[in-house]
Amino acid sequence: MSETGPLMEIRDLARSFGGGRTIFGTKKPQLTAVRGVSLDLTKGETLGIVGESGCGKSTLARMLVGLDRPTRGAIRLDGEDLSASGTQALARRVQYVFQDPVSSLNPRQTIRAILEAPMRHLLGLGKDQRKARLETLIEDVNLRPEFLDRYPHEFSGGQAQRIGIARALAAEPDVVVLDEPVSALDVSVQAQVLNLLDRLKRDRGLTYVFISHDLAVVESVATRVAVMYFGEIVETAPARDLFRAPLHPYTDLLIRSAPVPNRKRQATSGDSGELPDPYDPPPGCPFAPRCPRAEADCREAMPPLEPRDRGGAHRAACFHPLAD
Ligand SMILES: Nc1ncnc2c1ncn2[C@@H]1O[C@H](COP(=O)(O)OP(=O)(O)OP(=O)(O)O)[C@@H](O)[C@H]1O
Ligand code: SF4
Ligand SMILES: [Mg+2]
Numbered sequence: 001m002s003e004t005g006p007l008m009e010i011r012d013l014a015r016s017f018g019g020g021r022t023i024f025g026t027k028k029p030q031l032t033a034v035r036g037v038s039l040d041l042t043k044g045e046t047l048g049i050v051g052e053s054g055c056g057k058s059t060l061a062r063m064l065v066g067l068d069r070p071t072r073g074a075i076r077l078d079g080e081d082l083s084a085s086g087t088q089a090l091a092r093r094v095q096y097v098f099q100d101p102v103s104s105l106n107p108r109q110t111i112r113a114i115l116e117a118p119m120r121h122l123l124g125l126g127k128d129q130r131k132a133r134l135e136t137l138i139e140d141v142n143l144r145p146e147f148l149d150r151y152p153h154e155f156s157g158g159q160a161q162r163i164g165i166a167r168a169l170a171a172e173p174d175v176v177v178l179d180e181p182v183s184a185l186d187v188s189v190q191a192q193v194l195n196l197l198d199r200l201k202r203d204r205g206l207t208y209v210f211i212s213h214d215l216a217v218v219e220s221v222a223t224r225v226a227v228m229y230f231g232e233i234v235e236t237a238p239a240r241d242l243f244r245a246p247l248h249p250y251t252d253l254l255i256r257s258a259p260v261p262n263r264k265r266q267a268t269s270g271d272s273g274e275l276p277d278p279y280d281p282p283p284g285c286p287f288a289p290r291c292p293r294a295e296a297d298c299r300e301a302m303p304p305l306e307p308r309d310r311g312g313a314h315r316a317a318c319f320h321p322l323a324d
Pocket of ligand 1: 017018031032033051052053054055056057058059060213278
C-alpha cells in the first residue's frame with residue numbers, strides 16, 4: 001500500500017434481509033438495510049457515523065468487523081480485500097465494541113477467559129505471552145488485575161464497557177468500530193469512557209469508526225462525520241465543516257433538532273418523519289417526503305454523493321444543497 005493511501009476502503013457495500021421464496025413458492029419480502037455505501041478510512045482518524053434509528057448503522061458496522069456478510073461490495077484493508085477472505089481475517093484487524101456492555105460479555109466466563117480468547121484464537125499466543133499481555137491490557141483500561149478472575153455481573157456498566165474495550169484491543173486491531181459505545185452509560189461515566197478511548201487511540205495508533213445517534217458526543221470525538229439516511233451515506237465532511245455548514249437538508253434537520261452544546265435547539269416544524277417503505281422504496285431521493293427543498297427532479301432520480309468543495313472532502317447527495 002502507498003504511504004498516503006486509505007487504511008480501509010469500503011466499496012459499494014450493501015446488505016439485504018429476507019428475499020427468496022417460502023416452501024410454498026411464494027416470494028418473501030426483501031428489505032435492504034444498507035444500499036451501496038462507499039467510504040475511505042484514513043489511519044488515525046475517528047469517523048463518526050450518525051443517523052436516525054433503523055438507518056443501517058449497526059448493519060454497516062457488523063459487516064465492517066465480519067459479524068455479517070455483505071450482499072454486495074468489498075472491504076479492503078491496506079489494499080487487501082478482507083470481505084472475500086472471510087470473517088477471521090477481518091476480525092484480526094477490525095474489532096467491535098457493542099452498545100450494551102454487560103450483555104455483550106459471556107456471563108459464564110471470567111474476564112480472564114473473555115480477554116484471552118482473542119489472544120489465543122486470533123493472535124495464536126501461548127500461555128506466558130497471554131499472561132503478560134493480560135495484565136498490561138487490564139491496567140490500560142484502568143481496571144485492577146484482580147478483576148481478571150471475576151465474572152461480568154460483578155461490574156458496573158462503565159467497568160463492563162472498559163472490559164468490552166479491552167476485549168476489542170486484545171486482538172491488537174488496527175480499526176475499532178464502536179457502536180453506540182457510551183449510549184447505555186450515565187453521563188458522568190460517558191465522559192470517563194470517552195477520555196479512555198481517546199488515550200487508547202493515541203497510545204496505540206488506532207483508527208475509530210464511532211457510531212452514535214448523539215450528535216453532541218460525535219461532535220466531541222469525531223474528526224470526520226458521515227451521515228446515514230435510509231441505508232445510504234447522504235453527506236460526509238470534516239466534523240467542523242459538517243456541524244458548521246451542513247449541505248444536506250437531512251443533516252441540517254438532525255443538527256437543528258439535536259441538543260448540541262453552544263447551539264440553540266431549533267424548532268423543526270413540518271417534519272413528518274416519514275420514511276419510504278423499505279420493502280418497496282420509490283425512485284428518487286429517499287428524503288423527499290420530508291424535505292423542505294424537494295422539487296420534481298428529486299422524485300425522479302437518486303442524487304449521487306458528490307464533492308461540493310474544492311478539496312473534495314465535503315460531499316453531499318442532494319440536487320439542491322443548502323449552500324446553493
Ligand atoms: N437480521 C435482520 N433481519 C431483518 N432485518 C434487519 C436485521 N437487522 C437489521 N434489520 C433491519 O435493517 C434496518 C437497519 O437496522 P440497523 O440495526 O442497522 O439500524 P441502526 O441504524 O443501527 O438503528 P439503531 O439506531 O436503532 O441502532 C432496520 O430496518 C432493521 O429492522
Ligand atoms: S435531493 Fe431533493 S429531496 Fe433529496 S435532500 Fe436534496 S433537495 Fe431534498
Ligand atoms: Mg444500531
